[in-house]
Amino acid sequence: MAAPLPDGQPGKSASPLQRLDLDGHNLPPSPAPSSPRNGRRRYALATELVYTEGKDQYGASSTPIYQSATFKQTSASGGQQEYDYTRSGNPTRTHLERHLAKIMNANRALAVSSGMGALDVISRLLRPGDEVITGDDLYGGTHRLLTYLATNQQIVVYHVDTTDVDAVKARLSEKTTMVLLETPTNPLIKIVDIPSIARLAHEVNEKALVVVDNTMLSPMLFNPLDVGADIVYESGTKYLSGHHDIMAGVIACNDAAIGDKLYFTINSTGCGLSPNDSFLLMRGVKTLAIRMEKQQTNAQLIAEFLESHGFRVRYPGLKSHPQYDLHWATARGAGAVLSFETGDAAVSQRIVEATRLWTISVSFGCVNSLISMPCQMSHASIDAKTRKERQMPEDLIRLCVGIEDANDLIEDLSRSLVQAGAVTVTLDGFHANESAQSL
Ligand SMILES: Cc1ncc(COP(=O)(O)O)c(C=O)c1O
Ligand SMILES: N[C@@H](CCSC[C@H](N)C(=O)O)C(=O)O
DSSP, X not given: OOOOOTTSSTTTTOGGGGSOOTTSOOOOOOSSOSOTTSXXXXXXXXXXXXXXXXXXXXXXXXXXXXXXXXXXXSOSSSOOSSOSBTTTOOHHHHHHHHHHHHHTTOSEEEEESOHHHHHXXXXXXXXXXXXXXXXXXXXXXXXXXXXXXHHHSOOEXXXXXTTOHHHHHHHOOTTEEEEEEESSXXXXXXXXXXXXXXXXXXHHOTTOEEEEEOTTTHHHHOOGGGGTOSEEEEETTTTTTOSSSOOOEEEEESOHHHHHHHHHHHHHHTXXXXXXXXXXXXXXXXXXXXXXXXXXXXXXXXXHHXXXXXXXXXXXXSTTSTTHHHHHHHOSOOOSEEEEOOSOHHHHHHHHHHOSSSEEOSOOOSSSOEEEOTTTTTTTTSOHHHHHHTTOOTTOEEEEOOSSOHHHHHHHHHHHHHHTTOEEEETTEEEEOHHHHTO
């Protein structure tokens, strides 16, 4: 696990943090706690996503945006008041963080300026010589940051097939400081057995941190902290906010000391989420349940449509997914990202460019449906040689399904498949070309 911070106690430099909350954590106190149970769920998740209990002086039902960098103090002695400076803490951000802790089943949540910012904060728990085990199918930006750490910070990074528990086991040692996992993986939608890997990692080194990127599923569908993870993070740019109008990242954990170290980095580097974006993320979180329900219903229909026309589709809602049972052992839904292949990158590009309703865009989790070619877009930061070694198909198309009418989405996709020459049209309809079927 992480070495102590160089200058002693985390949070020492931030005088407003001298107070302890009800559970004894060194948290910035909130003027508007979002839950009467201090960070624990009481109702069904769909209710808890919406339900907050604030203590606004005017009874504002939506926690206001405290658009202020500084907070006036009543004394010069320091540390008397809850807030002094927004980099160290802001009431709108604290309200959001309390709410996130509740829905992520965590003792502590922290909101930062992007998903990559979240991973950057977490990675600062590492020290030169530490070993990290991670997947061979990962979001491109994660791969890029890990490569930077390996090249410049003497962190040893092993990329293994994390869908193979034995492959992870073979790499684990007392030197393993962190195991960084994604499930389903982006973009190959492979499923990782988080409980087994977490158990094995902790058996080999009880201080190893198991970190899970839960962006693909969101707390609506999966709570990695409940199955052995030490830290969970997400890109709040995606499902949590849901409208592609902000960048955000969230981190959650149960260990108070880890939470304090993460907070120390956020305060020291200044990557805490702004008051305005905290407000927007809080608003987005409240509609997560209805958005995700509709998005996954649509995704299931689209996955079935493509499969029934002969395409090889990667989606854990399909029984044909090789790890269908493993996924459903811990997750509460299949999510709304799927990928499929055509056997020909030029054909795939023509499909993507022929769509009208599906926007050509990176990212996912938005109310609008998006289409992309990961090798050329979201994962272009992984060089072509590495992509080949990791068997990332260059013709892969990723669909990130939104909340539109499913028939409209299917109609637009059908027209694009025909227009791109990806299917053979017969009197009975159409079927994927042989190149796609022989995959
Ligand atoms: C799985 C995953 N994790 C993390 C990130 C990083 O999030 P952000 O773009 O908010 O920095 C992304 C996408 O960008 C992602 O797809
Ligand atoms: N140019 C960006 C690409 C962001 S990809 C966003 C998202 N995670 C996805 O998977 O689509 C970059 O270089 O990071």
